Amino acid sequence: MLIYVYVNCAFIASRASNFEFLEVPQKRVSMKKAVILLSGGLDSTVALWLARSEAFELYTLSFDYGQQHSRELEAAATVARLAGVKAHRVVTLKLDLWGGSSLTDCSIEIEDGNVERTDIPMTYVPARNMVFLSVAASFAEAIGAQDIFTGVSDVDYSGYVDCRREFIDAMQHAINKGTVMGAEKNMPITIRTPFIDKTKVDEIRLAQELAAPLEHTWSCYRGGEKPCNTCDSCLLRAQAFAKAGVKDPALD
Numbered sequence: 001m002l003i004y005v006y007v008n009c010a011f012i013a014s015r016a017s018n019f020e021f022l023e024v025p026q027k028r029v030s031m032k033k034a035v036i037l038l039s040g041g042l043d044s045t046v047a048l049w050l051a052r053s054e055a056f057e058l059y060t061l062s063f064d065y066g067q068q069h070s071r072e073l074e075a076a077a078t079v080a081r082l083a084g085v086k087a088h089r090v091v092t093l094k095l096d097l098w099g100g101s102s103l104t105d106c107s108i109e110i111e112d113g114n115v116e117r118t119d120i121p122m123t124y125v126p127a128r129n130m131v132f133l134s135v136a137a138s139f140a141e142a143i144g145a146q147d148i149f150t151g152v153s154d155v156d157y158s159g160y161v162d163c164r165r166e167f168i169d170a171m172q173h174a175i176n177k178g179t180v181m182g183a184e185k186n187m188p189i190t191i192r193t194p195f196i197d198k199t200k201v202d203e204i205r206l207a208q209e210l211a212a213p214l215e216h217t218w219s220c221y222r223g224g225e226k227p228c229n230t231c232d233s234c235l236l237r238a239q240a241f242a243k244a245g246v247k248d249p250a251l252d
């Protein structure tokens with residue numbers, strides 16, 4: 001049994017442990033806790049800084065979900081450290097076992113972006129936000145956090161169905177039916193979606209107000225030293241910075 005546990009832990013720790021950490025608290029005051037889904041991109045980083053501005057004790061959560069590169073995990077760890085989070089956790093989920101997305105199946109090419117697209121792109125990862133929010137709910141309940149922040153937007157996105165308000169509302173309902181906190185203790189969990197009806201331009205302006213470190217964020221679907229500037233995510237980001245009249249500090 002011991003050997004099984006050891007082998008399992010060693011396997012799970014393989015990539016995620018490179019990026020997660022636990023900070024020793026400087027002072028002990030009673031603070032509300034929040035779990036923030038942190039991909040290392042622009043949306044989640046601004047969401048983290050918003051939670052930070054509300055004086056939550058911050059617990060960031062990233063996923064090593066079988067994506068083709070770890071560049072965003074590196075960015076998430078950097079951003080979490082800069083935010084001074086209490087803990088940054090990286091959960092390994094092997095969604096690449098079944099793929100179904102160009103982000104998790106290396107046999108499918110990550111296509112060049114098209115901001116005019118109306119169909120669902122191959123970068124859509126099946127039920128990704130449902131899985132991530134379920135794990136976030138488990139983390140939140142374990143530490144007694146009643147707020148989960150996610151940077152999803154119903155306005156400025158790639159057509160992903162799991163970024164819509166209808167889904168978020170349904171997910172919050174399910175979380176509060178499926179946790180003791182929500183169903184028995186009258187401590188409902190709220191999924192905070194500050195950008196659900198906001199554009200990336202709004203987010204960039206808020207990031208400037210909050211001094212969020214966008215220079216350390218990574219949005220590109222492809223790995224590498226520099227963003228590719230041709231995938232959907234890069235194009236949406238570039239378009240937003242152009243509309244905001246701001247230079248993208250991550251491109252310096």
Ligand SMILES: [Zn+2]
Pocket residue numbers: 219220221222227228229230231232233234235
């Ligand atoms: Zn890109």
